[in-house]
Amino acid sequence: MQLTSKQSIASALAIASCSLIGQANAAEAVPANDDWKVDAAIMYYGEQERVQAVEAIGNVQKAFGDKSLLDMKVVIDSLTGSSASGAVAQGESQTFTRPSGKGEYTVGAGDTPLDDTFHDTRVQLSANWQEVFNQDWTGNVGVYGSKEFDYLSMGLNAGLERSFNKNNTTLALSGAFTHDVVDPVGGRPVAFSEMVYRSDYNSDTEYQAAFDQTRLSGDDTKQTSDIMFGVTQILNRNWLMQANYGLSSVSGYMSDPYKILSEVDSNGITQGYRYESRPDSRLKHSVYVMTKGALDSGVVDFSYRYSTDDWDITSHTLETHYRYYFSPSFYGQLHLRYYQQQAAEFYQPFLTMGDTLPEYASADYRIGDMTAYTIGLKFGQRLSGGHEMTYRLEYYQQNPENNGTELPGQLQNYDLFPSVKAIVAQVSYSF
Amino acid sequence: MTNVFKPIGKTVVALAIASSIVGCSSLGVQPWEKDQFAREDMALNSEKLDLSLDDHIYFSKEGTSGGRSLAGGGCGCN
Numbered sequence: 358m359q360l361t362s363k364q365s366i367a368s369a370l371a372i373a374s375c376s377l378i379g380q381a382n383a384a385e386a387v388p389a390n391d392d393w394k395v396d397a398a399i400m401y402y403g404e405q406e407r408v409q410a411v412e413a414i415g416n417v418q419k420a421f422g423d424k425s426l427l428d429m430k431v432v433i434d435s436l437t438g439s440s441a442s443g444a445v446a447q448g449e450s451q452t453f454t455r456p457s458g459k460g461e462y463t464v465g466a467g468d469t470p471l472d473d474t475f476h477d478t479r480v481q482l483s484a485n486w487q488e489v490f491n492q493d494w495t496g497n498v499g500v501y502g503s504k505e506f507d508y509l510s511m512g513l514n515a516g517l518e519r520s521f522n523k524n525n526t527t528l529a530l531s532g533a534f535t536h537d538v539v540d541p542v543g544g545r546p547v548a549f550s551e552m553v554y555r556s557d558y559n560s561d562t563e564y565q566a567a568f569d570q571t572r573l574s575g576d577d578t579k580q581t582s583d584i585m586f587g588v589t590q591i592l593n594r595n596w597l598m599q600a601n602y603g604l605s606s607v608s609g610y611m612s613d614p615y616k617i618l619s620e621v622d623s624n625g626i627t628q629g630y631r632y633e634s635r636p637d638s639r640l641k642h643s644v645y646v647m648t649k650g651a652l653d654s655g656v657v658d659f660s661y662r663y664s665t666d667d668w669d670i671t672s673h674t675l676e677t678h679y680r681y682y683f684s685p686s687f688y689g690q691l692h693l694r695y696y697q698q699q700a701a702e703f704y705q706p707f708l709t710m711g712d713t714l715p716e717y718a719s720a721d722y723r724i725g726d727m728t729a730y731t732i733g734l735k736f737g738q739r740l741s742g743g744h745e746m747t748y749r750l751e752y753y754q755q756n757p758e759n760n761g762t763e764l765p766g767q768l769q770n771y772d773l774f775p776s777v778k779a780i781v782a783q784v785s786y787s788f
Numbered sequence: 789m790t791n792v793f794k795p796i797g798k799t800v801v802a803l804a805i806a807s808s809i810v811g812c813s814s815l816g817v818q819p820w821e822k823d824q825f826a827r828e829d830m831a832l833n834s835e836k837l838d839l840s841l842d843d844h845i846y847f848s849k850e851g852t853s854g855g856r857s858l859a860g861g862g863c864g865c866n
Contacts, residue, residue, distance in 0.1 A: 396836070396837050398837045398838075398841065400841050402845060412841060412844070414837055414840070414841065416836070416837060430840075432844075477864070479863060479864075481863070503862065503863050505863065505864055507864055508862075508863060508864030510862040510863055512862070514858060522816055523816060523818070523819055524819070524822075525815065525816025525817065526815075526816065531858055532858075533858045535862050537862045539864065579862065581862060583854070583858045585854075585857070585858055589832070590815055590816070591815065591816050591817055591822070591825065592815050592816075593815075593817060594817055594821050594822075594823075594824055595824050597825065597830075599832065601855065601856070601857075603854050603855060603858070605854060641852070641854070643852070643854050643855040644855075645855035645856055647856070649830065649832070651824035651825070651827060651829075651830050656827070656829045656830060660856070662855040662856070664852040664853075664854070664855060666852070670851045670852055672850070672851065672852040674855070678835075680829065696846070696850060698850060698851050698852065701851065723849060723850060723851055724851040727850070727851075729849075729850065735838075749838065753845070753849075755849065755850075777849075781841075781845065783838070783841065785837055785838070
């Protein structure tokens with residue numbers, strides 16, 4: 358009798374909880390019945406003496422009943438400032454032809470060459486539809502488009518999720534295809550062609566003809582296919598974990614049309630500049646594991662990502678967010694991130710005169726040996742009516758490193774791998 | 789630096805795979821014990837704007853991207 362009673366209480370509890378959890382799950386997937394949810398943010402990203410960017414982002418969610426959810430996002434960003442060209446610092450000032458071929462810029466003695474022609478505005482739109490098919494299956498499809506002056510990207514994505522084990526385990530499979538069109542200012546440089554100067558020619562026509570010899574006509578494309586398999590597992594009452602494996606295959610134009618390499622002699626003195634060249638295919642793998650815990654007065658997550666590819670770029674990323682509620686309506690959050698990257702096999706800080714040109718080479722420090730870290734603080738204020746305002750301030754520093762290249766002559770006198778220091782400031786509002 | 793990390797990377801990968809395989813049958817809680825997971829701040833995408841802005845910064849400034857979610861759409865920023 359006692360046993361039966363216990364069983365029936367347990368069954369009743371289970372049924373009651375299931376219905377409650379059912380609602381909770383639905384609420385997670387679909388924020389509020391037939392309601393709109395809007396998130397907006399404006400972010401400033403500023404590097405010391407280099408790139409400055411302002412990015413505005415708006416995300417609108419609209420639920421249709423408790424089965425369907427439409428998510429739309431718009432991003433507008435604007436970039437100005439200078440970007441490292443790939444050339445090395447020298448004992449004398451250096452002059453470069455702008456990527457457009459029109460005009461020149463000069464970099465002072467001992468300074469890292471930065472191309473100051475860097476400015477662009479980008480608009481990105483994306484939409485995603487999520488459909489809960491039944492208690493176990495959820496699907497989503499999405500479209501993506503991004504346009505800036507010299508670049509267009511269009512993409513499609515889709516995913517499927519299956520829950521089982523009393524919704525403690527979710528398996529997810531998703532894929533995306535992106536088609537990009539690259540149309541650089543001044544055209545795509547011929548791989549390893551030498552930079553030409555107006556002053557070396559008698560007329561504009563002769564110079565233009567020589568410049569055109571260093572360029573390929575028309576635009577080029579790049580295709581990216583992504584596939585990702587993920588598992589989310591509830592571990593206990595407070596902790597869950599997620600593990601993802603991602604495979605990404607990229608083919609097409611992947612050189613950076615604005616990056617160059619200095620060609621130096623045995624004394625480290627630059628004799629000329631050549632446009633870089635990267636392979637036209639890349640296969641990337643990533644493994645990501647994350648755990649997230651609900652604390653009495655906050656929430657915390659830790660993640661690790663391992664990434665490797667056939668360019669030999671390997672990276673390790675450790676990241677954590679820790680949120681503490683000072684009161685039910687006010688929280689502070691700490692963000693820490695550490696990143697370490699091993700250079701691409703074709704990365705080299707400069708070319709050496711007299712050596713045979715390699716098949717591929719780039720002096721872009723972003724694919725060189727590097728460590729980087731981020732430290733950030735965020736504060737969130739919950740307002741009446743479910744509105745929320747947050748403020749975020751972060752410091753990001755990249756420390757590029759020599760990949761083992763011996764530095765000849767005068768190159769030893771300069772910091773060829775200078776740190777990049779950036780501030781991120783953001784204000785967000787949700788309602 | 790890399791050599792120090794390599795074994796750690798492999799261990800983490802092995803642990804992740806092992807826990808996913810074992811996890812499905814032995815880990816988890818009863819439906820009535822899921823109150824904490826209904827919290828908005830426990831959702832995996834609870835800070836999706838921040839995450840997407842961060843993804844864009846790191847995609848533009850570093851040699852690798854993706855992992856947490858699909859690397860997503862391209863841009864000329866890198």
